[in-house]
Amino acid sequence: MGGRTRLERRPLLIRASISLRPGEDDDLIQAFERIPARKRAAFIKAAMRSGGLQGLANDGLPGDDDLEQSIADFLS
Numbered sequence: 001m002g003g004r005t006r007l008e009r010r011p012l013l014i015r016a017s018i019s020l021r022p023g024e025d026d027d028l029i030q031a032f033e034r035i036p037a038r039k040r041a042a043f044i045k046a047a048m049r050s051g052g053l054q055g056l057a058n059d060g061l062p063g064d065d066d067l068e069q070s071i072a073d074f075l076s
Contacts, residue, residue: 020032031043
């Protein structure tokens with residue numbers, strides 16, 4: 001019987017949500033408007049692979065404590 005070949009390993013499922021702001025992210029908004037919703041994952045993977053992620057490290061990213069304080073400061 002035909003069909004898809006069974007994968008040996010289960011895929012890693014990563015869900016993410018991004019907010020794009022008109023005026024600030026117009027280029028990204030236009031890019032996503034051209035991509036059908038069912039093709040967004042492939043589009044994002046292609047963009048990540050061509051964007052130089054090899055040199056990316058999380059050393060420069062804020063920690064959870066910094067983010068929590070930032071949110072607290074914003075809400076007060």
